[in-house]
Amino acid sequence: MQPIDRRTMLKTGAIGVAGLGLSSLMPAWAQTGTAGIGPEMPMLSGEDIAIEIGATPFTVGGRTGHAITMNGTLPAPLIRLREGQNVRFAVTNTLDVDSSIHWHGLLLPFDMDGVPGVSFPGIRPRETFTYEFPVIQAGTYWYHSHSGLQEAMGHYGPIVIDPADPDPVRYDREHVIVFSDWSFMHPHQIMERLKQSPDYYNRQQNTLFDGRPMTAGERAMWGGMRMMPSDIADVTGATYTYLINGHGPQENWTGLFRPGERVRLRMINASAMSIMNVRIPGLAMTVVNADGENVRPVAVDELQISVAETYDVIVTPTEDRAYTLVGESIDRSGMARATLAPRLGMEAEVPPLRERPTLTMRDMGMAGMAESGDGAVDHAAMGHDMSGDGAMEHGMRDGSLAPGVALTPGVEMIAPMPQDRTGDPGLGLGNVGHRVLTYTDLIALDPNPDPRPPSRELEIHLTGNMERYMWSFDGRRFSEQVEPFRFARDERVRVKLVNDTMMTHPIHLHGHFFEIVNGHDGHQPRKHTVNVLPGGFVRFDFTADAPGDWAFHCHLMMHMHAGMFNIVTVRPLEGEGA
Incomplete structure (x- = not known):
């Protein structure tokens, strides 16, 4: 496997055949050029909702692999509910193995939580299980498999619950932004390789000539722990393509806006293994919601969204120009990339990957402790x-x-x-x-x-x-x-x-x-x-x-x-x- 080429990884252009093929697999909210979530956009809502779990080919970056999807799309359809309603999900499993759906962040009876072996037996092949519960909260959430490693193969989707009372967050338009990671290698094989060699996917190892050379004492210390200071992520861009709404970096998912609008971005990290650093160069973000709960607005230029977290931010683009939405992996071995723009086809400069971080004594729980003369x-x-x-x-x-x-x-x-x-x-x-x-x-x-x-x-x-x-x-x-x-x-x-x-x-x-x-x-x-x-x-x-x-x-x-x-x-x- 070749190391990542930073200069070519994010080279962009018109959406090619692979990108066009992707559109049919995308739910409407995730298709490029979306004007935002609106009542005219197909989504799953109401009191009775049918979901089918199945196997679907998935194409990204010109390659096609095998995905596990819900209702045939990756990500799964947006589920939009309202606080105070009751909902019933009839979930049919068409796979040859057991499956499940966990309603991540939702407060519900434990036997509806969807964790096989803990709250229910799971959904057997070619069987239907009905989840039923009252919706007692509002905010941004998501749903995914809790069976095997199916989540890593595409079995995830967003949930938006509108509040029963007027929303304290004011906005003119909204987009759901689902970050995820995708590999053409089966997750069981990834797991096997990690057990055989935990740094298998780390293509950024330190050497004696990599920036400041490590001293002999530092090498002995790190060698004693069987780690290197560049071991930030177990699985990296060496195998992962980082996605936004199911689109790879070259496919440039685009969300539209009108200059001057307050745009709400409902961000969900549905990755299997990838923590993301999110920023929009040239555009400040105001965080208004974390994990579905409203917070006092706080202005930031960047945030780290860990796996399974959600953050809602407000952006107010005033210029008639495009902005790049960046989700850079925590180890900076790759990035997810999308565009916010007034019109389809516009692009902004894509920033290069930043220098990868390294672990320090603080990360060992040793901050301020004694060091010898050579730094060990x-x-x-x-x-x-x-x-x-x-x-x-x-x-x-x-x-x-x-x-x-x-x-x-x-x-x-x-x-x-x-x-x-x-x-x-x-x-x-x-x-x-x-x-x-x-x-x-x-x-x-x-x-x-x-x-x-x-x-x-x-x-x-x-x-x-x-x-x-x-x-x-x-x-x-x-x-x-x-x-x-x-x-x-x-x-x-x-x-x-x-x-x-x-x-x-x-x-x-x-x-x-x-x-x-x-x-x-x-x-x-x-x-x-x-x-x-x-x-x-x-x-x-x-x-x-x-x-x-x-x-x-x-x-x-x-x-x-x-x-x-x-x-x-x-x-x-x-x-x-x-």
Whole structure:
């Protein structure tokens, strides 16, 4: 496989045969040149909705592969609902294997959540399952498979729920923007290669002559952890094409506007493995909604949208010109690209890929700790040991740095001094020279619904072993028959997620929203997915108000399937009924 050529990857031109072939596979909202979501645009809505899961050829960049789709399109059709209605989805599976749909971010009875083996058995081949639930919220959400690795093959689509009351966000036009990643290699094969060689897709390894050379001490340290400082993403542009609304960079999806309009962009990251840095050069964005919940408007020039997060932004283009919408992968090995323009056929300059970021001691949870003269970590000063085979043991011999973490082969390291990183913009975005969104910028528009202080704190460690490609919570993979995280009904709990790995993990809790602890007491942002940076921690408060068994997992698909998954069990308080 050849390395990525930055100069040719994003070369654009008129939409060719491949692009034209794509149009028939696109739902109306995702077709290039769309004027925005309107009542005249076909979409799935109403109280009774039929969805068919099937296999469909998918073409991008002049190549055709096999996709798993809903109603034959990639992405799946936009589902538009209204807060306060009831909805029934009759979902028919035409595949030869089981399938499912999870309604990501929706609050519903646990047996409608769509996670096989947790909330229901799954949908057998050539069978129909009916999901039915009341719609009790508004905002931007999405839906996808929770069976196998089907989501990576195209099994995802957007949901927009209009509020019952007047929307506090004013806008003249809206576009749904679905970011995703696509590979012609089957995800099972990708997973197999990661298990054989975790850096298989990393074409950006450091060398002694790559920028500032690494010292011998630094090489020993990184070699001891079986990682390189350029290991930002497990799967990269070496195999992925990054899509916007199912269109590759060369196919240039275009959303139209009239100069002076307030345009709402409902952005969803439906990628399997790709965290995106989003910006529109020359056009500021005002964030108004995160994970479906309204926030006080905050102006930014760039934001990092992790896998499974959603952000709504308002842009107000005043000039009669085109703007490029950029979704650059976190490791900068590729980008998704689209255009906002007054007329079809217009294009703007596509910025080049920026220099890829590298991991630092801060990402190891070692910020401010002692270094030796040649830049290597002073392990003696830190109380660490290098074992005979070169692997680093970060205070793991007695587990003193991480109570409750099982010191298994799946735990490669423990962050000695993790920091609260809710004020960080994301890897590689600390010095870009413009405004970048952080979690501390987010303030809930409405007061938090449960003002009670937490009655207890639960600390959960995100653990892994990159060399073995094992991922887990507290050192235990889900396949090891782990105990679920148990909560009493209506219990108020503070959860602290500590990332002991050097990868970024988007953690998703089904069936609940939680409030990120970011200093805005009473108006902490409510989310269902939170990005936990390496070597850092995030705290959130949540009320266990939905009885049942709920999935809790990293939304990087390969990490979830490699073990970073568990169940949150909410049961009635003693003496209460179900």
